[in-house]
Amino acid sequence: MTMMVSYIFLQHYWWIIVSLLAGLLVFLMFVQGGQSLIFSLPENNLQKSMLVNAMGRKWEFTFTTLVTFGGAFFASFPLFYATSFGGAYWVWIAILFSFSIQAIAYEFRSKPDNVLGQKTFDFFLLLNGSLGPFLIGVAVGTFFTGSQFNLNQMNQVHWKTSWYGLEALLNLRNLALGFAVLFLARINGLLYILNTIDDKELIKRSFKRLIPNSVIFLFFFLFFVISLLLSKGFASDLTTGTIALEKYKYLNNFIQMPMVMILFLAGVAGVLTGIGVSLLRNSRSGIWFSGAGTVLAVFSLFLIAGFNGTSFYPSSFDLQSSLTIKNASSSLFTLKTMMYVSFIIPLVLAYIWYAWNAINNTRITEEEMKIDEHKY
Amino acid sequence: MIENIDLTLVNWSRAQFAMTAIYHWLFVPLTLGLSFILAIMETIYVRTGNEEWKRITRFWMSLFGINFAIGIATGIILEFEFGTNWSNYSWFVGDIFGAPLAVEGILAFFLESTFVAVMFFGWNKVSKKFHLVSTWLVAIGANLSALWILVANAWMQNPVGMTFNPETARNEMVNFWAVLFNPVAVDKFLHTISSGFLLASMFVLSISSWYLIKKREELFARKSILIAGVFGLLASFMVAYTGDQSARTISKVQPVKFASMEALTEGKSNAGLVLVGLLKDSDKKIGDRIMKEFSFRIEIPYLLSVMTGGDKDAYVKGIEDNVTGNDKRGVMSVSEKIRRGKSAKKVLVDYKMARITNKTEQLEHIKAILNDKNFNRDYFRYFGYASVDKPENVIPDISVSFYSFHLMVILGFLFIFMFAGALFFLFRGTISDNKWFLWTLLFSIPLPLIASELGWILTEMGRQPWIIQDLMTVSKGVSQINSGSVITTFILFVILFTVLLISEVSIMVKQIKTGPRH
Numbered sequence: 098m099t100m101m102v103s104y105i106f107l108q109h110y111w112w113i114i115v116s117l118l119a120g121l122l123v124f125l126m127f128v129q130g131g132q133s134l135i136f137s138l139p140e141n142n143l144q145k146s147m148l149v150n151a152m153g154r155k156w157e158f159t160f161t162t163l164v165t166f167g168g169a170f171f172a173s174f175p176l177f178y179a180t181s182f183g184g185a186y187w188v189w190i191a192i193l194f195s196f197s198i199q200a201i202a203y204e205f206r207s208k209p210d211n212v213l214g215q216k217t218f219d220f221f222l223l224l225n226g227s228l229g230p231f232l233i234g235v236a237v238g239t240f241f242t243g244s245q246f247n248l249n250q251m252n253q254v255h256w257k258t259s260w261y262g263l264e265a266l267l268n269l270r271n272l273a274l275g276f277a278v279l280f281l282a283r284i285n286g287l288l289y290i291l292n293t294i295d296d297k298e299l300i301k302r303s304f305k306r307l308i309p310n311s312v313i314f315l316f317f318f319l320f321f322v323i324s325l326l327l328s329k330g331f332a333s334d335l336t337t338g339t340i341a342l343e344k345y346k347y348l349n350n351f352i353q354m355p356m357v358m359i360l361f362l363a364g365v366a367g368v369l370t371g372i373g374v375s376l377l378r379n380s381r382s383g384i385w386f387s388g389a390g391t392v393l394a395v396f397s398l399f400l401i402a403g404f405n406g407t408s409f410y411p412s413s414f415d416l417q418s419s420l421t422i423k424n425a426s427s428s429l430f431t432l433k434t435m436m437y438v439s440f441i442i443p444l445v446l447a448y449i450w451y452a453w454n455a456i457n458n459t460r461i462t463e464e465e466m467k468i469d470e471h472k473y
Numbered sequence: 474m475i476e477n478i479d480l481t482l483v484n485w486s487r488a489q490f491a492m493t494a495i496y497h498w499l500f501v502p503l504t505l506g507l508s509f510i511l512a513i514m515e516t517i518y519v520r521t522g523n524e525e526w527k528r529i530t531r532f533w534m535s536l537f538g539i540n541f542a543i544g545i546a547t548g549i550i551l552e553f554e555f556g557t558n559w560s561n562y563s564w565f566v567g568d569i570f571g572a573p574l575a576v577e578g579i580l581a582f583f584l585e586s587t588f589v590a591v592m593f594f595g596w597n598k599v600s601k602k603f604h605l606v607s608t609w610l611v612a613i614g615a616n617l618s619a620l621w622i623l624v625a626n627a628w629m630q631n632p633v634g635m636t637f638n639p640e641t642a643r644n645e646m647v648n649f650w651a652v653l654f655n656p657v658a659v660d661k662f663l664h665t666i667s668s669g670f671l672l673a674s675m676f677v678l679s680i681s682s683w684y685l686i687k688k689r690e691e692l693f694a695r696k697s698i699l700i701a702g703v704f705g706l707l708a709s710f711m712v713a714y715t716g717d718q719s720a721r722t723i724s725k726v727q728p729v730k731f732a733s734m735e736a737l738t739e740g741k742s743n744a745g746l747v748l749v750g751l752l753k754d755s756d757k758k759i760g761d762r763i764m765k766e767f768s769f770r771i772e773i774p775y776l777l778s779v780m781t782g783g784d785k786d787a788y789v790k791g792i793e794d795n796v797t798g799n800d801k802r803g804v805m806s807v808s809e810k811i812r813r814g815k816s817a818k819k820v821l822v823d824y825k826m827a828r829i830t831n832k833t834e835q836l837e838h839i840k841a842i843l844n845d846k847n848f849n850r851d852y853f854r855y856f857g858y859a860s861v862d863k864p865e866n867v868i869p870d871i872s873v874s875f876y877s878f879h880l881m882v883i884l885g886f887l888f889i890f891m892f893a894g895a896l897f898f899l900f901r902g903t904i905s906d907n908k909w910f911l912w913t914l915l916f917s918i919p920l921p922l923i924a925s926e927l928g929w930i931l932t933e934m935g936r937q938p939w940i941i942q943d944l945m946t947v948s949k950g951v952s953q954i955n956s957g958s959v960i961t962t963f964i965l966f967v968i969l970f971t972v973l974l975i976s977e978v979s980i981m982v983k984q985i986k987t988g989p990r991h
Contacts, residue, residue, distance in 0.1 A: 154594055157545075157586035164549055165578030171556070172575035175567025175643075182553060183560020183952035190962050193553050194969070197546040201973055204542035210983035212976040250825050251642045253561045253953065261954055427568045428638065428645035438576050445583050452587045452607070455599045 107432035108422045109404065111173035114439055116399030118166040119237070120392035123278060125159040126233075127384070128152045130286025132199070132226025133279070135219055138290075138306060144299045146207075146466045146473075149222070151293050152286070153203040153473040154456060158449070160196065172435055176425035177410050180254045184246045185236065185262025192232045199225035203473045227279065234278030236262075238271030240402045241325055241347065243413035257414045270328075273321040280314035281368070281391060288371055288384035295460040304375065311372045326351070331411035333421045340408055340416040350401040357400045364394030482956040483948045486558040489963045491933070493551050495926060496970040500544035500977075502925050505619055505666055506673025506708070507537045508612035511592075512605075513700055519605045529693055531596075532989035533677065536981060538593060543977050547970060558959065562940050562950030569635050569646045570625050577621035585614030616666050623665055627658035629941050630932070631726040637853055639824045639843050644944070657726060660719040661932075667711035668928065671888055672921035674705025678895055679918035680985055682911040685904065690988055698899055706892035712885055717780070724781045724789075727942060728804075729867055730935035732792040733874040735777065738764040740791035740799065746776035750879065752872055759796050760865030765872065792871070796864050807864035810943075813851065814858030820848075857944040869937045877931040884924040891917060 131152040139145035171178040182189050198221040205211045206218035244265065245257040258264045265271045287303045287310065294300070330346020333339070343349070351358040367390020375383035403409035408419035426432060466472060511534055518526035552574065556563050563570070591599060591607035599607070634651030635644040646652060678701045681694040724731040736752055737744065738759075750770035757764040775785035782788065790804060798806025820842055827835040842848050861867060891914065898904035904911070936942060940950040 154590055157590060160545065160549070161578070161582045161586040164552060164582055165575070167553060167556075168571070168575040168578035171563070171567060172571035175571050176564060178556045178567060178571065179560040179564035182556025183558075183563065183954070186557050186952070186954050186958055189553060189557055193550050194965070197550055197969065200546035200549070201542045201976070204538055205976055205980060208539070208980045208984070209987075210979045212979050213972070251561075252564050255953055259955065261958055427571065428641075430649075431568050431572055431646045434646070434649045435572055435575060438572075438579060441579060445579060449583065449587050452591050455603070456590055456594050458598065 104429045104432070105423075107429065107436060108173075108426045110436060110439075111169075111426065111432055112403045112409075112422045113400070114442075115166070115170055115173060116396045116403070117392075118162060118169055119399050120394075120396035122159065122162045122166050122233075123230075123281065123395045124285065124388050124391040125155070125162050126230045126278070126282040127285035127289045127388070128156050128159045129199075129226040129229045130279075130282030130284065131290060132222040132286075133230075133283055134286060134306070135222050135226065138287075138299070138302055140298060140302070143463055143466060144296060145219075147294050147296055147299060147461050147463070148290060149203070149206070149219075149473050150466065151290060151461050156199060156203055158453075160200065163196065173427055173432060174420070174422065174425045175427055176248075176252060177420055179252075180246065180248065180420060180425075181236075181244075181410060184254045184256035185239070185244060185265065186256075187260065188232060188236050188262035188265060192229065192236065195225045195228040195232070199229070207473060226282075230282040231275040231279040234275035235265050235271045237278075238268065238274040238321075239265050240399075240409055240411075241274075241328075241330070242268050242270050243331065243411040243419075245414035246412050247415035247418040248412075270321060270324050273317045273324070277314060277317040277321055280310050280317065283310045284314055284368070284372060285384060285387055285391060288375060288387055291375060291381040292384045293457060293460055295462045300381075304379070307372060307375055311376075331408035331416070331419055333406045333408050333419070333423070335406045338421070338424060340411070340419045340421075342416070346407065347401050350405045350407060353405055354400070357397045357404070360393050360400075361397035364390045364392070364397060366390065367393060479956060480948070482954070482959060483951050485956050485959040485963055486951050487947065489959055489966065490551075490554055490558055492963065492967060492970070493547060493554060494929065494933075496974070497544065497547040497551050498926055498929055499922060499974065500540050500547065501619070502665075502669035502672040502922070503540050503676055504537070504544050504615050505669030506671065506704075507533060507540070507676065508608075508615045509670060510673055510677060510700060510704060511537060512609045512612045513704065515605050515608050517700075519601050525692065525696070528989050528991075529696055532693070533697070534592070535984055536680075539977060539980050539984065541589065543973055546973065550966065556952075558952050559940070559950045560952040562945060565643050565945055565950065566628070566632075566941060568643055569628060569632075569652060572646065572649070573621040573625040573628075573652070577618055581614050581617035581621060583614075584610055585618060588614065616669075619666055619669070620662050623661045624653055624655070624658045626932070627655045627661050628652060629939075630661075630936060631655055631657040631722075632941055632944055636849070637843070637856070639821055639840070642821075656722050657719075660715060660722050664712065664715035664719050664928075667708050667715055668921070668925050670708035671705055671712050672925055674701040674708060674892065675888065675914075675917060675921045677701035678705065678892070679915050682914040683985070684988070686908065686911050686915065688905075691905065693989055695899065695904070698895055698904065702892055702896040702899060706889070706896060709885065709889045709892055713889070716882070716885060721781065727936065728790055729792060729795045730869060730874065732790060732795060733869050733871045734878040734931060734935060735789075736765050736767070736871055736875040737777075737789060737791040738766070738793055740789055740794040740802070742778060742786050742788045743775050744777040744789040745772035745774045746780065747772045747879070749883070750875070752875060759793060759868065760863050762865040762868055764792065765875070792868055796868060807858070807861070807867050810855040810858040811861055811864065814855040814861070817848075817852040817856045818859040820852075854943060857939060857941065857946055857949075860946050860949055861938070866938055869935050874931060874935045877927040877934070881924045881927040881931065884920055884927075888921065888924075 131148060135145065135148060139148050202218040202221040206215050246254050248254055284307065287307050290303045291300060326348040329342045329344055332341055332343035332346050368387045371383040371387025371390060374380040374386065403422045408421050410420035412418040511530055514526060514530040514533065518530055588607040588610040591604065592611050595604050595607060633655050634646060634648035636647050638645045677697050681697040684690045684694040735747065738757060748771045751768045752765040753768040755764045755766035777789055778785050778787040788802060790802060794802060794804050796807050798804055798809065820839060824839045824843065827839060894910060895914065898907055898910060938946045940947045
């Protein structure tokens with residue numbers, strides 16, 4: 098019995114870690130949000146250079162978080178990794194493609210003899226900045242709306258559409274989440290610019306752009322949340338593991354896990370406060386609120402996707418092939434070993450914090466762009 | 474349960490993974506080695522306060538940055554291709570394979586990416602010491618990343634520390650330390666990072682030679698050659714030593730691969746070590762497979778026997794011993810392994826049937842068999858053989874194995890002389906006078922890269938037909954998607970990676986021509 102309890106505990110523990118990484122990832126996609134503004138926000142090359150360098154000093158954090166998110170998911174819920182990546186092939190490939198062009202775009206864009214020219218690399222940044230968050234949002238949307246696959250007895254996935262994941266783009270709720278994530282990334286991008294760049298004109302323009310982006314974000318976000326709460330969800334029987342559709346499943350999850358609901362509401366409030374203090378008080382610290390809010394909101398959305406007997410990767414084709422944190426997890430031994438490894442995470446966060454502040458202790462200025470040797 | 478194997482899909486999936494891996498490996502070894510060279514150079518700067526060393530460090534750092542980004546770009550694709558293209562494999566081994574990948578992210582990637590930002594942007598923002606520590610942490614982080622992915626690869630060559638769980642139809646880890654300290658993993662890690670050190674040293678040496686040929690930046694070039702020469706010489710000895718260790722380990726855990734890389738069809742005592750050789754088809758066949766023989770060779774008598782068995786009379790098993798079996802030497806034939814693999818698979822199928830039909834008693838009975846140690850040792854370890862059609866199919870491509878191995882070794886020894894030569898001429902003060910030597914060094918820039926890629930070709934092609942040695946064949950591990958999708962992404966990635974490579978080389982050449990800043 099104690100073994101069973103600890104296995105269940107570990108499955109929950111790892112879902113929490115995966116959810117936390119997801120929250121951090123969406124927050125860190127402010128980098129992508131900033132990139133998506135590369136052609137529209139700056140008025141001249143100097144402003145563009147400041148924007149690119151503000152984002153460019155952080156792109157590796159987002160990137161590493163994405164990779165670690167994938168790695169942690171693989172280690173703790175390998176059946177998800179195998180099922181989703183091996184089935185929804187095209188969605189993931191498109192996401193990867195958009196991230197692989199980001200990595201070099203920063204480093205190569207302003208270097209002489211870069212063959213493709215700065216415009217192309219800036220276009221890569223735009224592509225990654227827009228497609229990356231959008232597609233990740235759409236992919237996560239399928240955690241709630243389901244995909245069409247089944248698993249055979251050897252747990253091997255068979256995808257049931259020839260679109261291999263692209264069919265997720267036909268679902269309104271997935272699309273809404275995709276756009277919500279994209280515009281949230283853009284909001285966070287703008288707030289980050291306000292926080293780190295010292296340039297009057299750019300600041301003015303960023304404040305201005307915050308309004309339409311917030312309105313669009315709220316539209317898609319509310320559409321997603323309301324339709325989620327009203328929709329059926331994929332419930333897993335806690336004892337038999339049988340999957341069935343349940344009315345208002347996600348709403349029930351919030352009600353049955355009030356702590357998660359509080360976290361979610363606090364997250365939403367955080368994002369709104371971030372936008373609010375920036376617009377109403379011209380504050381330049383909004384990113385702190387909206388950043389923390391983003392982490393909390395995404396974290397709690399992941400919790401209602403996986404906790405309380407819910408399938409986090411449902412199959413709408415064959416309900417019983419749906420993945421839960423119970424049937425998709427690693428063995429007790431692996432989860433336990435991985436738990437010991439995870440104890441190092443606070444240390445990792447601590448040094449990231451330290452190094453981050455060491456670089457961000459002064460704001461980016463025009464002068465710095467003119468003299469700095471290693472700039473993008 | 475038995476899938477129809479779509480060979481087109483399997484081959485294109487292999488091609489895509491191999492192409493990504495080969496591209497990725499064009500950039501990674503330079504990151505592994507150059508990061509340490511930067512750390513050494515910056516240490517000298519901080520200790521001496523000599524601004525020249527700062528200039529040197531910053532120049533090589535700018536080349537490091539260009540290379541680093543593209544390594545990451547190809548790396549992310551590789552990590553996720555385990556899932557997108559090899560999902561059956563991912564599930565079968567995810568319980569073991571996933572853990573190193575996650576540890577890699579948590580432990581190594583963050584270390585690398587956090588401090589690389591300080592290294593690039595922190596020169597005027599943080600203290601000298603903090604900057605130096607950051608540079609060292611980047612080097613350590615980069616090399617730690619290599620550790621975990623190599624642990625995962627080693628497990629595919631020599632699966633240890635796990636047991637099969639019939640309930641979930643996968644292998645599950647039971648001993649983390651066995652996975653981490655797998656002898657193949659230890660050899661592989663040391664051999665790989667030292668080859669990275671060597672490659673980066675040659676990179677620095679070659680480019681510095683160009684400056685000497687052009688009579689530019691001579692002080693800068695000499696100082697760079699000093700560091701790269703010493704570091705490279707040490708690394709090349711380490712490469713030779715760890716390579717030898719690796720080969721010994723392979724002879725134990727992957728005997729068919731070992732015999733193929735030595736092109737040893739029939740086993741023998743007093744076996745010589747072939748230094749250079751050319752292969753041709755022989756009259757001998759194993760099953761349908763035509764074997765190879767030497768049309769020309771230079772060999773050191775007895776050495777292979779001595780190296781693998783400790784004395785010149787030691788018997789070295791050939792491909793034939795391993796495939797058709799050799800009772801006298803205690804080698805089981807592949808047909809016997811196939812029989813045992815099929816028995817193991819039948820037990821698993823029976824188990825699944827009993828599960829479906831809810832026959833509890835039978836289920837318990839089969840479970841006991843599956844958990845039995847002897848059954849695992851004598852039968853289940855050959856599980857993968859159930860999907861081997863003919864015994865000779867376990868022989869990898871002999872020519873590929875032989876040539877990739879021997880060319881790599883020849884180059885490896887050549888590098889020792891090049892580093893030693895560079896130091897010799899440097900200390901005698903005549904390096905600038907020996908133009909022929911400088912030109913040789915300059916044109917040697919791709920050689921370590923070729924050697925390094927050959928090493929991987931041997932590792933991966935030599936393991937065929939297995940994706941996991943003895944447990945799963947490559948064709949069983951593939952994702953069941955349509956081959957059209959894989960062909961399309963293959964083409965997309967080839968174009969992307971090639972364009973990026975051209976761009977990278979062009980930027981680097983320009984950067985080198987511009988030279989270090991004054």
